[in-house]
Amino acid sequence: MRIGEVADRTGVANRMLRYYEEQELLTPGRHRNGYRDYTESDVRRVETIRDLSASGVPTRFIKIVLDRQADAGAWTSKCDAILADMVRCQIAELDSKISCLTTSREALRSFLDEATLERTVRASAG
Amino acid sequence: MRIGEVADRTGVANRMLRYYEEQELLTPGRHRNGYRDYTESDVRRVETIRDLSASGVPTRFIKIVLDRQADAGAWTSKCDAILADMVRCQIAELDSKISCLTTSREALRSFLDEATLERTVRASAG
DNA sequence: CTTGACCTTCACATCAATGTCAAGGTTTAG
DNA sequence: CTAAACCTTGACATTGATGTGAAGGTCAAG
Missing domain, CATH: 1.10.1660.10 (Multidrug-efflux Transporter Regulator; Chain: A; Domain 2)
Structure with missing residues (x-):
């Protein structure tokens, strides 16, 4: 296409x-x-x-991962451990990012809920 | 400090x-x-x-999130609806970001798993 | 055949996030 | 007093990810 x-x-x-x-x-x-x-x-x-x-994963890194995915058999013993560590490291970073975003999301969510409640109370009181 | x-x-x-x-x-x-x-x-x-x-959250957006967290009580009636929409919109963006990160995480994870399996097989076969 | 909607490459512009350097003030240790 | 290790502001450069526009080729519909 x-x-x-x-x-x-x-x-x-x-x-x-x-x-x-x-x-x-x-x-x-x-x-x-x-x-x-x-x-x-x-x-x-x-x-x-x-x-x-x-x-936020840099394209250089994306390229490496994608390349490895292409020829999954072509790991040369020497680089295996290093690359695996890199990937594990990126995963760990992603985990921390996810939890950070989730926290922020929750903060906004509860803020919104409180605000909505606030308005509801005000509306029914006024 | x-x-x-x-x-x-x-x-x-x-x-x-x-x-x-x-x-x-x-x-x-x-x-x-x-x-x-x-x-x-x-x-x-x-x-x-x-x-x-x-x-990958732009600083403009981070500022808004952080600001909202700060003054949770300071809604002025006039802006309520607009602000609420903004916040909802931001939550949606965070959600999409989170799912994006999760997808990426899964991709890396499965990549790593496959690679590890591959090495294990090779190791026990060789 | 012409028009419009695609596509191509190339080049330049922009924007956010950073690095880096210069010129200078402050503080602490010797 | 001086040197080292901090700090300040300001300016400029770079890098990566984008937008945009020019000049032109392709193709399908009318």
Whole structure:
């Protein structure tokens, strides 16, 4: 499929799809006329990139993970441990981010609830 | 406490602490000599900012969240509805962010699991 | 054949988050 | 008194992720 449809389906701007390609996170095929040609698998990949990127994971790192995913068999013993540690570290960071966001969310939520209650009370009292 | 200690304790660069202050996310006191003076509560605030920021939450938004947390009682009747909508909107954004992070976490997790399995198999086979 | 909606590349602009450096004040230790 | 290690403000540079626009190719519909 062409770039426009991918952009529509993933919510990732046209421009960014080219950018990700430039960063070698993505390698869509080409039609004879030069248009990029994305597969369903590409779309899934874009969604992953979109999410990781929005989570503050740097594209360099995304690339590494995605590359490893491609040839899951090609771990060279030497780098295995290092990469695994990196991933574990990122997961830990994500965990801490999630809990932080959740806390913030809860704070806003309870704030909103209190405020709504406040207004309700005021409304029924006035 | 002075800025250097805050930087050491939070891992947030000196420069960024000033930046956050400039963006009104933080308002440390001042010593007589002009040095910034941070409280323990400031440190906790910095940690929140650090995590939210690392999660890709823009500082503008962080400011709003933090502000709301601060003056939970200060709703003026006129703005109630508007403010409530804003907060609801922000909660929605946090929600989407959280699910995004969770998805990313799962992706990394399963990647790591597969890789580990792979190595285990290879190890016991070789 | 023309028009409009796509697509291409290339380049420049912007914005937020940072690094870095200069010039100078303060405090503490020797 | 001086040197080292802090701190201050201010300015400028960089980097990554984006927007935007120009100049032009492709294709389908009328």
